[in-house]
Amino acid sequence: MVKGYKHLQEMMEHLLKQLGYPNEIFHLLKEPAKAMKVRFPVRMDDDSVKIFTGYRAVHHDVFGMTQGNVHFRPNLTEEEVSQLAILRSVKTSNMQIPVGGSSGGVMCDVRELSYRELEKLCRGYVRAIQRVIGPDTDILSSDASVNPQIMAWMMDEYSQLNTGSDPNFIAGKPYVLGGIKDKELAIEKGIIATIRSIQTELNQKQTKGIMIHGVGQIGGYIAHQLYALGHKIIGLSDPQGALYDPEGLDIPNILKRKDSFGLVTKAFPDRISIEEFLQKECDMLVLTAKGEQITSDLARYMRAESILETINESIDKRALDIFIEKNVDVIPEVLTTTGGIVYAYLEWLEYKQGIKYTEDEVEKKFINIINQAIKQVCYVSENKNVNIYMASYMIGLKNQAEAVRFRGWI
Numbered sequence: 148m149v150k151g152y153k154h155l156q157e158m159m160e161h162l163l164k165q166l167g168y169p170n171e172i173f174h175l176l177k178e179p180a181k182a183m184k185v186r187f188p189v190r191m192d193d194d195s196v197k198i199f200t201g202y203r204a205v206h207h208d209v210f211g212m213t214q215g216n217v218h219f220r221p222n223l224t225e226e227e228v229s230q231l232a233i234l235r236s237v238k239t240s241n242m243q244i245p246v247g248g249s250s251g252g253v254m255c256d257v258r259e260l261s262y263r264e265l266e267k268l269c270r271g272y273v274r275a276i277q278r279v280i281g282p283d284t285d286i287l288s289s290d291a292s293v294n295p296q297i298m299a300w301m302m303d304e305y306s307q308l309n310t311g312s313d314p315n316f317i318a319g320k321p322y323v324l325g326g327i328k329d330k331e332l333a334i335e336k337g338i339i340a341t342i343r344s345i346q347t348e349l350n351q352k353q354t355k356g357i358m359i360h361g362v363g364q365i366g367g368y369i370a371h372q373l374y375a376l377g378h379k380i381i382g383l384s385d386p387q388g389a390l391y392d393p394e395g396l397d398i399p400n401i402l403k404r405k406d407s408f409g410l411v412t413k414a415f416p417d418r419i420s421i422e423e424f425l426q427k428e429c430d431m432l433v434l435t436a437k438g439e440q441i442t443s444d445l446a447r448y449m450r451a452e453s454i455l456e457t458i459n460e461s462i463d464k465r466a467l468d469i470f471i472e473k474n475v476d477v478i479p480e481v482l483t484t485t486g487g488i489v490y491a492y493l494e495w496l497e498y499k500q501g502i503k504y505t506e507d508e509v510e511k512k513f514i515n516i517i518n519q520a521i522k523q524v525c526y527v528s529e530n531k532n533v534n535i536y537m538a539s540y541m542i543g544l545k546n547q548a549e550a551v552r553f554r555g556w557i
Contacts, residue, residue, distance in 0.1 A: 215249030237543030289319025337486020358382030
């Protein structure tokens with residue numbers, strides 16, 4: 148993650164310079180304006196006390212408010228939280244949502260915590276960071292691995308600590324507490340909307356088909372939904388191999404055979420290696436496999452016409468350069484995984500306006516925000532003659548730089 152953070156900063160400096168902004172803008176945006184590290188005690192079920200470490204980083208408040216996820220991971224670091232806060236700003240700016248980015252979380256493995264211990268952890272974290280969050284400052288939102296119950300505990304704890312404030316600004320809550328239905332599928336829905344919008348804007352013809360690298364929660368959902376929408380899925384992989392059929396795979400039958408470890412390919416004798424799979428021709432390759440990275444050695448032999456990231460840093464720097472040289476459209480994670488941000492924004496709008504959107508209204512607003520963002524990125528890509536990957540970061544950075552300029556900060 149430290150390597151990725153450095154790469155992000157290098158790209159920010161290059162693009163801001165290319166856009167004509169002074170170096171002071173880069174130095175302002177290259178790191179979070181505020182970063183907080185906290186340590187707090189939690190009494191465990193066996194009556195012992197365990198000390199947990201948490202973080203909260205705010206990239207900047209040039210838009211007045213910030214919004215960012217809460218992450219619960221055993222390997223969470225301050226550098227990762229800082230990088231995620233910056234990426235959040237790029238994502239919100241891409242979506243034309245006027246909030247800055249933030250991020251935070253706790254170093255922990257939720258699988259090792261009981262229900263009661265998890266609740267105490269959530270409440271302890273909110274107590275530790277309560278002075279930097281609030282309805283007019285920083286909005287907590289849920290990560291894909293953080294469920295509505297966790298956000299409900301955080302909302303309740305904030306309300307007890309701040310009796311004069313409305314705690315409903317916290318996003319990702321259960322529907323009965325002001326949340327939005329299906330928020331837990333927001334990232335997956337956003338990816339599907341992005342794929343369909345990209346295909347429309349780039350006028351991509353479905354001649355070969357789509358391949359999906361990874362069949363976990365995100366990959367499985369994407370395969371199922373795209374198949375249901377009439378797309379031809381010609382390839383699917385898991386950690387042990389891949390399935391490929393240029394005529395199209397029977398996705399429902401394959402997903403039915405997924406075992407308790409999330410594997411599907413071992414049930415089929417004609418599976419191929421992942422390296423062979425990634426070198427197959429396709430209209431679009433969707434990268435959803437965690438912990439794997441496309442390297443330059445592999446990129447030279449890949450024949451996908453477009454590649455869509457759903458996980459940050461799934462393509463290393465040299466591989467990205469190769470794809471750009473080969474005129475492969477690379478759609479970055481800062482553009483594809485914004486579904487949760489849009490849902491959190493709509494939930495916050497409901498809170499601010501005291502209204503409740505219907506499911507149809509949520510869907511229309513959700514799709515419209517994503518479509519407009521894709522339209523703008525494709526326009527910049529074509530008119531600036533840059534890859535979609537770079538166009539996405541250019542828009543995200545330019546909107547922030549312009550806000551800084553208009554406010555007279557630099």
